[in-house]
Amino acid sequence: MDAKVRLYVDQPLGQGQAVALGADQAHYLFSVMRLAKGAAVALFNGRDGEWRAEVAEAGKRGGVLVCDRQTRALLMPPDLWLLFAPIKKARTDFIVEKAVEMGARRILPVQTRHTNSERIRQDRLQAHAVEAAEQCGGTYVPEVADLVALERLLAGWPEGRRILWCDESLVGAAQGLAGAEPGPWAILIGPEGGFSEGEKAKLRAMPAVLPVSLGPRILRADTAAVAALALWQAALGDWR
Amino acid sequence: MDAKVRLYVDQPLGQGQAVALGADQAHYLFSVMRLAKGAAVALFNGRDGEWRAEVAEAGKRGGVLVCDRQTRALLMPPDLWLLFAPIKKARTDFIVEKAVEMGARRILPVQTRHTNSERIRQDRLQAHAVEAAEQCGGTYVPEVADLVALERLLAGWPEGRRILWCDESLVGAAQGLAGAEPGPWAILIGPEGGFSEGEKAKLRAMPAVLPVSLGPRILRADTAAVAALALWQAALGDWR
Numbered sequence: 001m002d003a004k005v006r007l008y009v010d011q012p013l014g015q016g017q018a019v020a021l022g023a024d025q026a027h028y029l030f031s032v033m034r035l036a037k038g039a040a041v042a043l044f045n046g047r048d049g050e051w052r053a054e055v056a057e058a059g060k061r062g063g064v065l066v067c068d069r070q071t072r073a074l075l076m077p078p079d080l081w082l083l084f085a086p087i088k089k090a091r092t093d094f095i096v097e098k099a100v101e102m103g104a105r106r107i108l109p110v111q112t113r114h115t116n117s118e119r120i121r122q123d124r125l126q127a128h129a130v131e132a133a134e135q136c137g138g139t140y141v142p143e144v145a146d147l148v149a150l151e152r153l154l155a156g157w158p159e160g161r162r163i164l165w166c167d168e169s170l171v172g173a174a175q176g177l178a179g180a181e182p183g184p185w186a187i188l189i190g191p192e193g194g195f196s197e198g199e200k201a202k203l204r205a206m207p208a209v210l211p212v213s214l215g216p217r218i219l220r221a222d223t224a225a226v227a228a229l230a231l232w233q234a235a236l237g238d239w240r
Numbered sequence: 241m242d243a244k245v246r247l248y249v250d251q252p253l254g255q256g257q258a259v260a261l262g263a264d265q266a267h268y269l270f271s272v273m274r275l276a277k278g279a280a281v282a283l284f285n286g287r288d289g290e291w292r293a294e295v296a297e298a299g300k301r302g303g304v305l306v307c308d309r310q311t312r313a314l315l316m317p318p319d320l321w322l323l324f325a326p327i328k329k330a331r332t333d334f335i336v337e338k339a340v341e342m343g344a345r346r347i348l349p350v351q352t353r354h355t356n357s358e359r360i361r362q363d364r365l366q367a368h369a370v371e372a373a374e375q376c377g378g379t380y381v382p383e384v385a386d387l388v389a390l391e392r393l394l395a396g397w398p399e400g401r402r403i404l405w406c407d408e409s410l411v412g413a414a415q416g417l418a419g420a421e422p423g424p425w426a427i428l429i430g431p432e433g434g435f436s437e438g439e440k441a442k443l444r445a446m447p448a449v450l451p452v453s454l455g456p457r458i459l460r461a462d463t464a465a466v467a468a469l470a471l472w473q474a475a476l477g478d479w480r
Contacts, residue, residue, distance in 0.1 A: 075456055098466075101463050102459075103455060136458050136460070137458045214470075215473055215477075216315060219341050219376070223341050223342065223466060226338075226466040228470075229467070230468075230471055231470055233455055238456055239453065239455040239456075
């Protein structure tokens with residue numbers, strides 16, 4: 001019997017490996033989804049691929065699953081970070097969901113001069129990333145970092161990681177991804193109010209930065225994130 | 241003074257042209273946005289570009305704006321249709337919004353074997369397209385067609401219009417857009433349950449169809465729509 005439920009667990013997976021469930025997961029599997037002893041569940045932990053497991057014990061406050069075979073190898077996304085300025089809650093959730101589906105490896109909310117949001121709930125966004133991975137069949141969950149000031153992030157920018165800078169002010173002036181080399185990259189999506197002049201000057205001065213235009217219409221940040229991820233994945237990532 | 245409000249009107253625009261407002265638009269401009277006589281509004285109608293207009297008469301049940309100068313030329317999107325199977329309401333709204341931002345010229349909801357939704361509210365989706373165009377600075381509003389059966393649409397498919405067929409079953413087998421020619425195109429996004437075997441056979445047999453893979457993860461329909469529009473616009477559309 002094939003598994004109808006996919007679950008992320010933060011425990012090792014392998015042949016014969018027992019996986020203990022917490023109260024929340026037990027409630028979900030046995031009360032909400034009404035799985036009984038012997039039912040199949042698909043498990044992944046972001047490291048060991050996807051495993052078919054069977055319910056060995058089902059209780060109200062916990063339970064045990066036992067892995068019987070690997071159903072998918074681990075699919076690591078390319079070494080691509082997504083940097084974006086948080087916007088309204090629903091659209092920020094959306095960006096995290098889309099970044100997982102589109103295969104970003106790390107998600108970094110950044111505070112820019114014109115960012116509306118002063119804080120984020122990192123734990124909530126991380127849970128959202130787990131849910132998106134469960135949904136999209138992924139075997140990897142990108143880490144959602146804490147909010148960091150763009151200026152600080154750029155000041156300590158890792159050598160060798162290029163930045164695909166998407167900005168609506170770049171129409172016509174942008175070079176595009178043709179000729180760009182694979183390797184560690186980050187996509188940077190601007191806030192809805194645009195980057196400040198100081199931020200733009202800083203970005204223009206960094207040799208790691210490749211400016212790119214996303215067409216003649218103004219895109220919302222969530223649209224721009226998906227569009228830039230698609231262009232990068234097709235040119236340099238695992239869609240090739 | 242620059243206009244802070246952008247409004248779609250279904251009336252001719254031009255130098256000195258008077259534009260009569262209906263009750264809804266008058267309410268929005270004069271009660272919600274509190275514009276008074278002399279205030280500037282940006283108008284577009286999908287044909288004549290964007291015009292700066294001034295409030296000449298402001299009433300409770302109507303009003304008159306007078307155009308004083310064109311602020312943007314008409315930007316027609318490329319001849320690209322987006323065909324998609326409607327999903328849950330919020331995500332269908334989202335696909336329409338994204339199609340407008342990304343520059344599709346026509347939006348066609350299609351009924352497939354595995355489409356969950358039997359009907360759509362065409363008028364509501366069209367209003368959503370207008371709102372997205374007002375937001376994104378576009379000067380064109382794509383038409384949202386009524387729901388049509390995919391089979392019927394394909395049976396009468398216009399000669400010369402190619403179809404970019406996005407399907408999760410195509411990983412590895414897809415050719416991609418390299419070498420494709422510009423011209424009239426349509427993007428076809430599958431339903432969340434996938435296409436039926438009959439639909440796939442029909443699509444494979446059509447010379448107009450170019451299959452494309454959107455990577456190794458399963459994308460939701462709304463993600464797939466934005467990703468496919470981005471790839472097409474960058475390769476063949478007005479993002480080049």
